[in-house]
Amino acid sequence: MRTLSAHQPVYLPGLILFHKIALSDVFVLLPDVQFQRHSWQQRNRVRNGKDAIFLSVPVKKSGDLSRTIRQTEIADEPWRKKHLTTLKQVYGKRPHFDGYFPAIEALIEAEYENLSDLNCALIRHVCAVLELEAQIIDSAELNHEGESQDRLISLCHAADADAYVSNVGAASYVDEAGFSAKGVTHYWQAFTPPEYSQGKAFIPNLSIVDALFNLGPDTAKLVRGCGEMTRHLGVAQAALASG
Numbered sequence: 001m002r003t004l005s006a007h008q009p010v011y012l013p014g015l016i017l018f019h020k021i022a023l024s025d026v027f028v029l030l031p032d033v034q035f036q037r038h039s040w041q042q043r044n045r046v047r048n049g050k051d052a053i054f055l056s057v058p059v060k061k062s063g064d065l066s067r068t069i070r071q072t073e074i075a076d077e078p079w080r081k082k083h084l085t086t087l088k089q090v091y092g093k094r095p096h097f098d099g100y101f102p103a104i105e106a107l108i109e110a111e112y113e114n115l116s117d118l119n120c121a122l123i124r125h126v127c128a129v130l131e132l133e134a135q136i137i138d139s140a141e142l143n144h145e146g147e148s149q150d151r152l153i154s155l156c157h158a159a160d161a162d163a164y165v166s167n168v169g170a171a172s173y174v175d176e177a178g179f180s181a182k183g184v185t186h187y188w189q190a191f192t193p194p195e196y197s198q199g200k201a202f203i204p205n206l207s208i209v210d211a212l213f214n215l216g217p218d219t220a221k222l223v224r225g226c227g228e229m230t231r232h233l234g235v236a237q238a239a240l241a242s243g
């Protein structure tokens with residue numbers, strides 16, 4: 001079995017995305033989906049004392065409501081300094097901050113043509129740090145067609161994958177029989193949100209940087225151990241709700 005999953009490039013994603021990548025032989029980035037303002041595409045959560053705050057990447061305004069993440073340009077604002085200063089203030093004393101921050105700092109400080117390039121660079125870096133074995137491909141590198149589920153099936157065929165993994169958020173539009181009819185077995189990501197040491201009362205659903213700065217190399221084991229694939233949507237939904 002050769003398993004594929006896909007996702008739009010989001011900013012500093014959380015454990016759940018890297019767990020899905022860990023389940024996959026091939027992971028396809030989808031930067032040509034429509035950009036949505038104030039979504040995970042341009043922001044994510046980190047700890048700030050007893051609470052969580054958003055780090056948001058500002059983007060240039062556009063009258064094109066159909067523009068994609070790849071077409072979305074980062075605004076000329078001093079957001080990089082704000083993000084990096086926040087990370088230093090919040091995580092500077094955590095046990096693994098010094099080992100992981102410099103590379104993340106360099107990626108955030110780099111110049112990118114668009115939001116997608118920034119997000120993809122960070123995702124690829126974290127996958128390398130976690131030693132995830134999935135082949136990471138930009139959808140533009142594969143000959144595919146169609147929209148929504150048809151696009152996903154086409155990507156599977158283009159990558160010689162015979163299985164596809166969805167997270168439970170896709171339950172509203174996934175037609176499992178439709179996958180099967182095209183020779184692709186559909187699986188659900190059964191992700192159980194893990195609790196780990198943050199030095200204070202635990203806050204769930206933060207960016208992957210929170211785990212890296214707190215756990216260091218043990219983050220890789222955490223990512224791989226927080227779930228599995230299942231053919232049953234109910235099992236996946238129950239796993240997610242248990243966290």
